[in-house]
Amino acid sequence: MSILTEAQAKAILTKVIALSKADECTAQLTGKIQGNVRFARNDVSTAGLTDDIELAVQVAYGKKVGTATINQFDDVSLERVVRRAETLATLAPDNPEFMPAVDRQTYKPSPTFAQATADITPAYRAQVAKTSIDACKAQNLIAAGYLEDGQSFSATANSKGNFGYQRSTMLDYTCTVRTQDGRGSGWVGTDTQDATRFKVDSDIQIAMRKASASSEAKALEPGKYTVILEPMAAAGLIGFMFYYFGAREADEGRSFLSKKGGGNKLGEQVFGPQVNFYTDPWDPVAPCEPWDEDGLARQRMDMVKAGKITNLNYSRYWAQKQGKPAVGQMGNILMTGGTKSTADLVRSTERGVLVTRTWYIRMVDPQTVLLTGLTRDGTFYIENGQIKYPIKNFRFNESPVIMLNNVEELGKPVRVPPDEVSMNIVVPPMKLRDFTFTSLSDAV
Amino acid sequence: MHRRDFLAFGAAGVGGLVLPSMFGRVIAAEELGNAIDVAVKKSLADTAMNAARGAGASYCDVRVGRYLRQFVITRERNVENIVNTESSGVGIRVIADGAWGFAATNDMTADAVAKAAQQAVAIAKANAPAQSAPVQLAPTKGVGEVRWKTPIVKNSMDVPIKDKVALLMDVNAAAMDAGADFIRSILFLVNEQKYFASTDGSYIDQDVHRIWAPVEVTAVDKASGKFRTREGLSAPMGLGFEYLDGAASGKTVLPNGVTVYGNSYDMKEDAVAAAKQARAKIKAPSVKPDKYDLVLDPSHTWLTIHESVGHPLELDRVLGYEANYAGTSFATMDKLQSRFQYGSDKVNIVADKVQPGSLGAVAYDDEGIKTKKWDLIRDGKLVGYQAIRDQAHIEGKAASDGCAYADSWSNVQFQRMANVSLEPGKTRQSVADMISNVEDGIYIIGDGSFSIDQQRYNAQFGGQLFYEIKNGKIGQQIEDVAYQIRTPEFWNACVGVCDASDYRLGGSFFDGKGQPAQVSAVSHGSSTARFNGINVINTARSLG
Numbered sequence: 001m002s003i004l005t006e007a008q009a010k011a012i013l014t015k016v017i018a019l020s021k022a023d024e025c026t027a028q029l030t031g032k033i034q035g036n037v038r039f040a041r042n043d044v045s046t047a048g049l050t051d052d053i054e055l056a057v058q059v060a061y062g063k064k065v066g067t068a069t070i071n072q073f074d075d076v077s078l079e080r081v082v083r084r085a086e087t088l089a090t091l092a093p094d095n096p097e098f099m100p101a102v103d104r105q106t107y108k109p110s111p112t113f114a115q116a117t118a119d120i121t122p123a124y125r126a127q128v129a130k131t132s133i134d135a136c137k138a139q140n141l142i143a144a145g146y147l148e149d150g151q152s153f154s155a156t157a158n159s160k161g162n163f164g165y166q167r168s169t170m171l172d173y174t175c176t177v178r179t180q181d182g183r184g185s186g187w188v189g190t191d192t193q194d195a196t197r198f199k200v201d202s203d204i205q206i207a208m209r210k211a212s213a214s215s216e217a218k219a220l221e222p223g224k225y226t227v228i229l230e231p232m233a234a235a236g237l238i239g240f241m242f243y244y245f246g247a248r249e250a251d252e253g254r255s256f257l258s259k260k261g262g263g264n265k266l267g268e269q270v271f272g273p274q275v276n277f278y279t280d281p282w283d284p285v286a287p288c289e290p291w292d293e294d295g296l297a298r299q300r301m302d303m304v305k306a307g308k309i310t311n312l313n314y315s316r317y318w319a320q321k322q323g324k325p326a327v328g329q330m331g332n333i334l335m336t337g338g339t340k341s342t343a344d345l346v347r348s349t350e351r352g353v354l355v356t357r358t359w360y361i362r363m364v365d366p367q368t369v370l371l372t373g374l375t376r377d378g379t380f381y382i383e384n385g386q387i388k389y390p391i392k393n394f395r396f397n398e399s400p401v402i403m404l405n406n407v408e409e410l411g412k413p414v415r416v417p418p419d420e421v422s423m424n425i426v427v428p429p430m431k432l433r434d435f436t437f438t439s440l441s442d443a444v
Numbered sequence: 445m446h447r448r449d450f451l452a453f454g455a456a457g458v459g460g461l462v463l464p465s466m467f468g469r470v471i472a473a474e475e476l477g478n479a480i481d482v483a484v485k486k487s488l489a490d491t492a493m494n495a496a497r498g499a500g501a502s503y504c505d506v507r508v509g510r511y512l513r514q515f516v517i518t519r520e521r522n523v524e525n526i527v528n529t530e531s532s533g534v535g536i537r538v539i540a541d542g543a544w545g546f547a548a549t550n551d552m553t554a555d556a557v558a559k560a561a562q563q564a565v566a567i568a569k570a571n572a573p574a575q576s577a578p579v580q581l582a583p584t585k586g587v588g589e590v591r592w593k594t595p596i597v598k599n600s601m602d603v604p605i606k607d608k609v610a611l612l613m614d615v616n617a618a619a620m621d622a623g624a625d626f627i628r629s630i631l632f633l634v635n636e637q638k639y640f641a642s643t644d645g646s647y648i649d650q651d652v653h654r655i656w657a658p659v660e661v662t663a664v665d666k667a668s669g670k671f672r673t674r675e676g677l678s679a680p681m682g683l684g685f686e687y688l689d690g691a692a693s694g695k696t697v698l699p700n701g702v703t704v705y706g707n708s709y710d711m712k713e714d715a716v717a718a719a720k721q722a723r724a725k726i727k728a729p730s731v732k733p734d735k736y737d738l739v740l741d742p743s744h745t746w747l748t749i750h751e752s753v754g755h756p757l758e759l760d761r762v763l764g765y766e767a768n769y770a771g772t773s774f775a776t777m778d779k780l781q782s783r784f785q786y787g788s789d790k791v792n793i794v795a796d797k798v799q800p801g802s803l804g805a806v807a808y809d810d811e812g813i814k815t816k817k818w819d820l821i822r823d824g825k826l827v828g829y830q831a832i833r834d835q836a837h838i839e840g841k842a843a844s845d846g847c848a849y850a851d852s853w854s855n856v857q858f859q860r861m862a863n864v865s866l867e868p869g870k871t872r873q874s875v876a877d878m879i880s881n882v883e884d885g886i887y888i889i890g891d892g893s894f895s896i897d898q899q900r901y902n903a904q905f906g907g908q909l910f911y912e913i914k915n916g917k918i919g920q921q922i923e924d925v926a927y928q929i930r931t932p933e934f935w936n937a938c939v940g941v942c943d944a945s946d947y948r949l950g951g952s953f954f955d956g957k958g959q960p961a962q963v964s965a966v967s968h969g970s971s972t973a974r975f976n977g978i979n980v981i982n983t984a985r986s987l988g
Contacts, residue, residue, distance in 0.1 A: 037571065038959050040765040044571040048546040048960075049563060050854050067527070071550060093523050093609060122570045130574045144767035146959040176768040182776075252626065253664040253671055256987060260669035270987075359771075362895045364906060364926060367671060368985040372904050372926070374897045395895075395902050395928065401987055438981060439928050441902035442774065 002031035002053040006165040009155035012055065012073055017159050019082040022059035022089060024101045026158040026295065029055050034150035037125040042133045042143055047125065057085045063098035064089045097317045101158040105297040109166060110287040114194035117169035118151040125149070128200050132175050135204045141211055143204070145175030149195065156295050166289055169193050172417055173200065176377065177207040178444075179215055184390075185444050186210025187357050187377035189232065189417035191424070193287065210356060210378040217390040219440055220381060226352035226408070227435040228345045228382070231427045232416045233355040233375070237400040239421025240361055241369050242277075242333050245303065247312035251322070256369045256401055257309065264312060271307040271404040278302045279330035286415045286424035288331030298328030307404075333421070337410035337428025345411050345431045347385040352431070354380040354387060358396075361420050369399045374441055393444075394437035406433040479637055480510055480532070482649050486589075488557050489641035492536045495558035497643070499565035501538035503581065505642035506561075507810065508534050508552075509853030512601065512635040518612045519628045520620060526605060533853040536561045540568035542578025548854040582836035582844050584813055586645020592807035593651040595800065596684030600633040600655055603685045611688065615712045619661050622719035625671075626662040629715065631655075632680075632953060634965075638810070646812040654803055654965055655687050656680035656953045659715050663722035672725035672923075674718040674908055677702075677743050677890050678709040680953040680965060682803045696946070699876045700911055700918045702889055704743050706948045707801055721909060721921075728923040731910065733982045737885035738927060738975045739878060744907050745866065746950025746968035747891040752931045753786075753793055754864035754968065756900035757820050759829040759839055765859075770957045771898025774931065775826060777839075784826040787935030790869065793821040795830055795862040797846055802863045802967035803951045804847075810857035813846035820864065824936070832859045851962040858958055865949075865969035869941040875972045878942055885913035886925060886980065891950065893926065904928045906983070924984040934975060942971035 004012075009029050016027045031053035038046045056069040059082070066089030070081040128147045136143040149171040157163045174189040188207035190198050250257035250264035257265045280300040281290045290298050294316055302310045319326040346354060361373035375393045382388065411429035418425065489506040496504035510532045517525040533550035534557050545568025549560040612629045619627045636652040659676035681687050687709055694708025703710075703717060740748070756773040760766055775784065787793075797804055797815035806815055811833050820828045833844040850857035879887065890908025897903070906926045912919035951967035 034960075036960060038768075039574070040767055041763065043576050044543060044574045045765055046544055046546060046856050046858070047567045047571050048548070048856055049567065050548055052550060052854070091605070092526065095524075096522055097524075122567055126570045126574060129571070133574060142764065142767075144764060146768055148960060174768055178764070178767060178772075182772075253666050253669070254626065254662050254673075258669060258671070260667075262666050359898060360895045362893050364893045364904075364983045365924070365985065366673075368987050370983055370985050372893065372895045374895070374902065376898055393897065393902075395897070395904060397904075397926075397981065397983065399985055399987070402985065405988075439902060439979075441897045442930070443771075443897035443899035443901050 002033050002051050003151060003153050004029065004031060009153065009165055010163060012078070013155060013157035013163070016055070016057055016078055016082060017157055019079055020059055020086070020159065022061050022086050024060050024159045026058045026101045027055065029155045030152065032150055032152035034148060035120065035122065035125055036146065036148040037129045038146045039129045039133060040144035042137055044129050047122070055081060057081050059085045059089050060098065061089050063094040063096070064092045065095055065098065066092055099316045099320070101160055102162055102295045104161045105164065105291065105295065107164040107290045107297055108282070110281040110290045111284055112166060112168035112193050112287045112289065114169050114196070117149055117171050117193060117195040120149045120195060128173065131200045132204045136177055136208060139208060140180055141208055142178045142180065143175055145173070147173045154289060156291065158295065162295060164291055168289070171195050171198055173198060173203065174417060175204060175207050177211040179211055183444055184211045184215035185377045186214060191415055191417040214378040214390040217392045220391045222394060222437045222439050224434040224436055226349065226431065226433055228342060228349060228352060228354045228429060228431050230342050230356045230429050231414050233358045234430055235416045235425050235427045236358045236361045236373065236420040237371055237398070237403065238335065238427060239333060239423070239425055240363070240371055241400040244366065244369060245313050247314045247322070248318040250312060256367065257312065265309050266312060268309055269307050270309050270401065271304060272407045273307045274407045274410055275304055275307045275404045276336040277304040278334050279332055280334055281331055283332060283334055283426070286332050286334065286426050288424055292328040292331060296326060296328040298331055301327065301330065303330065330423070332424040334426045335413055335428060337413045340409070340411040342411060342429040345409060345429055346382055346387060349382045349385060349431065352382045353391065354382055364397065369401050370397060371399065372397045376443065393441040395439045395441055396436060397438045398436045403432055403435065408433055480508065485639040485649070486641065486647055488534055488552060488554065489639065489647065491554045492534065492557045492561040493641065493643055495561035496536065496538045496565055499562045501540045501565050503539040503643055504561065505537050505640065505811065506534060507850065507853055508639040510637040511852055514601065514633040516608045516612060516631040518616060520616055520626060521613065523609055531852060534560065535850065535853040535856065536564045537856055538564045538568055539579050540565045541572035543568045543572040543575045544579055545571065546856040579834050580837050581833045582842065584644055584833070584843065587648065587812065588645065589647040591649045594653040594682055594805065596653050597686040598684040600653065600685040601635055611711070615659065615715045618712050619715040619719045622716040623663065623723050624661045624719035625664045627659065627715060629659045629711070631657055640808065640810060640812050642812050644812065648808045648812055650806055650808065652806060653684055654680065654682050655685065657688060657709060657711055659711065659718060661715060661718035661722050663719070663726055665726050670726050672722050674722040674725065675890060676714050676718065677704050677908065678711070678714065679950045680803055681801055681949065682805050682967070683801055698741065698889070699879060700887065702909060704741060704889065704948065724921055725923055728921045730924045730984050731922045731980060731982050733980055735977045736980050737882050738978045739882060739885055739887045739913060740973050740975065741889040742948040742970045742972065743890050743950055744888045745970045745973055747894055748905055749864060749866055749968045749970065750952060750966070751894060751896045752900055752903055752929070752934065753820065754861045754966070756931070757829050758859055758861060759831040759835045760859040762829060763835065763838060766957065769959050774899045774901050779826055780829065785824055785936065786821050786826045786932060787824040788938045789824045790938050790941055791821055791824045791935050792867040793864060794818065794867060795820050795845070795864050797862045799863050799967065802949060803965035804863040804967060809846040809848045810850050811844060811848040813844045813848070815846040818845060830859060830862055835859065849964050851964060855960060855962050860957065860964040861955065861966045863967045866941060866973065868944040868947045868971040871943065873940065873942050875942055875946060878940055878972060878974055879913055879918060880916040882913045882974065883915055887911040887913055887918055901931055902928070903931065924982050926981050926983050928979045928981060934978065937975045937977055939974050939976050941973045944971065946971040
């Protein structure tokens with residue numbers, strides 16, 4: 001069984017810390033059970049279950065660090081893993097950027113666990129696939145989708161007396177629905193820690209509606225358009241940008257957050273005044289663990305407020321070098337917005353393009369965070385507050401920095417699946433001016 | 445790991461305890477030389493197959509895997525991380541009641557393996573009611589007990605860590621001395637010890653080795669606030685540590701003086717050149733958007749082949765199995781039947797799982813099928829796909845093409861891209877000959893930004909180095925270049941491919957596909973090729 005209780009985890013970690021003769025020792029214990037089912041062409045294609053647990057031990061002698069891991073927990077194995085880490089540390093070169101283990105932290109548990117998700121069975125997964133497939137078959141549509149769920153625990157401890165334990169669950173469902181003639185495609189996705197929030201019956205209807213509505217697409221000239229990005233369409237661009245929120249890269253002059261002549265743009269107006277981003281491990285919709293990769297306690301933190309940069313991601317080393325307090329690095333991306341739905345934003349649009357999903361987003365120029373990618377699974381032309389007709393997909397070349405200076409209106413934020421992003425993300429639908437489409441795609 | 449995550453990791457670095465969990469447990473370097481006894485693997489496999497049959501499976505295959513990886517990660521004058529990881533375990537795939545089931549365990553005892561086999565059968569049976577037609581496997585004969593090893597000269601796992609650190613520190617120092625502001629250099633070394641057994645009667649033991657040595661050099665001009673990077677021009681390869689010997693036989697000096705690499709890589713020389721070229725990129729003039737004739741070096745073309753030919757000709761994509769993730773394909777079955785004109789008559793593209801030095805070379809795939817080389821595009825016409833056992837009948841083939849792969853014992857095998865390569869031109873033609881006939885063109889070296897739609901029609905590619913070509917002569921270095929293509933139009937605009945003397949491999953070490961996502965490594969060879977009238981855009985923007 002890969003899921004240990006807090007007491008079981010603490011007993012193992014305490015033993016490990018006591019065994020170490022190094023200057024300091026940090027140990028992490030993680031375990032997970034994950035199940036999945038994949039379907040395509042209205043049939044189940046694969047299904048599986050994996051089960052794993054691992055202990056990682058990091059020790060330091062001065063500035064020399066060694067790491068070793070093991071998946072057995074008898075006394076002999078625990079002794080062996082500690083000695084192995086110590087041996088590796090003595091062989092390692094000095095790390096000039098070495099940071100000592102974190103002091104004792106206070107971790108406030110975050111709501112990452114839901115029993116309903118931990119209770120999921122192979123029969124539940126098979127039923128999700130069957131429900132998706134049956135609904136599509138009934139309307140002569142073709143389903144391809146994937147459900148992955150899991151439960152995990154994470155425990156951390158070090159020789160300075162720090163200890164943390166947290167259990168988590170996850171459920172990620174995505175489904176692409178296509179018409180038989182291949183001319184229409186729709187998509188839906190749900191990402192949550194709590195399976196009671198997942199309703200496959202209603203989700204699948206969204207993808208089916210988009211598939212049917214996106215057939216018979218007309219070509220629109222590429223160019224600059226007012227767009228409404230559904231949350232999933234916006235998340236890819238925004239998530240990408242946050243990979244480049246590092247303070248060190250900005251200070252080193254190689255980031256869009258570097259200032260001409262040196263320094264970074266902390267405190268500067270980089271986005272439009274409607275733009276606010278923050279991170280919060282205790283967010284009820286998209287929580288994350290209350291500590292970061294170094295074991296530093298996370299806190300609620302504004303990253304962008306009214307378009308101004310209020311925080312950057314500092315590693316502990318870089319924070320110390322720059323004389324900044326070291327705080328846990330962001331573990332989720334949360335954007336504020338208003339109360340309107342995507343449909344409300346469409347109603348207030350005279351002429352524009354509705355993008356329901358973006359795809360294959362890649363960096364073109366990190367200097368300006370110019371990204372390229374494509375629309376897919378339903379792109380529509382809007383006229384006088386109504387969706388007039390489906391249009392062919394576009395390639396875009398756009399920077400999220402420029403895009404977030406062209407905000408007309410933001411809708412109600414929702415959590416979306418992590419497609420291009422590894423952090424949990426909450427984004428509103430958004431209406432934007434002058435979004436740059438550079439060519440047409442024949443892809444459906 | 446998502447490809448995106450990997451790129452972020454490469455750009456930002458990670459802490460000591462994070463990296464191992466992505467790839468397996470961390471072990472001491474001296475353990476990298478060990479292997480599991482073949483008799484133990486056979487016994488585990490037989491246990492699993494018997495348990496699966498006993499539980500009602502009509503077919504079972506077992507993969508007993510030990511996957512070793514070593515990463516040495518440096519920036520400037522620091523070693524950021526050295527990690528040795530091992531991931532060992534058993535993956536069991538079965539067919540029961542006509543449906544697939546899969547289960548995996550890292551507990552390599554007979555009891556645990558038997559239990560996992562029974563679990564796989566239970567999963568298959570749970571899914572059978574939702575299945576409209578039973579799985580149909582292309583027949584294959586068991587090959588008995590066989591072994592194969594990548595033909596390497598120097599096992600990377602045997603090279604002492606201190607020598608690897610010394611090499612990277614020397615590379616970094618040379619680049620910094622040559623004007624780089626920052627450099628990241630990494631060694632990725634992989635050894636897959638894979639044992640495959642199936643109820644068809646195969647027991648296949650393979651020892652696969654791969655190496656990659658990426659470099660990224662950054663130049664910053666603080667006064668103007670501009671920065672530019674130049675990535676290394678090496679390729680990941682299916683070779684041992686001998687790839688890093690920097691042998692003269694592996695070097696080619698292009699007509700503009702840029703050095704590129706074949707079967708041997710001089711990392712230090714390339715890093716020094718990168719430092720100078722990154723600095724030059726800051727001052728280089730911006731491209732005027734227009735249609736140009738493009739001359740593409742193999743260090744660039746591999747990625748265009750990968751995205752616009754390799755992926756669309758994967759049969760699982762064509763059929764819709766990847767519709768929810770990687771996407772489908774414009775190259776539908778009717779186009780195979782009508783011998784669709786994919787490219788000009790200069791375009792001949794082969795799939796190849798046996799090419800020496802390539803990332804995809806093995807003797808048997810992860811379904812126990814003997815590997816081979818076969819045609820995908822001949823004289824510009826579409827003639828084949830890449831198929832595995834449960835798809836072959838759909839294409840009307842009697843046998844699998846042998847391109848199933850799983851990146852771990854814990855993931856199920858599925859169709860992955862073979863090495864897919866553009867054959868060199870048959871008539872003698874050097875790069876200089878090709879360029880001498882170009883009136884208004886751009887010469888592109890190295891791979892850069894890439895993006896393509898889910899059916900592989902519309903793609904956009906950048907590069908590392910761009911040079912003007914005017915009236916048959918290579919001119920100044922330029923910047924902000926990306927070209928946009930529609931796949932069939934692009935390949936039909938191919939007017940020439942240089943001869944075999946210019947043929948080199950490029951490749952991807954972490955190509956992502958599938959759910960749960962898996963990575964694979966794949967090579968793509970070509971000689972320098974010319975494409976006429978391609979749409980080039982300018983990617984410079986201002987943040988005000």
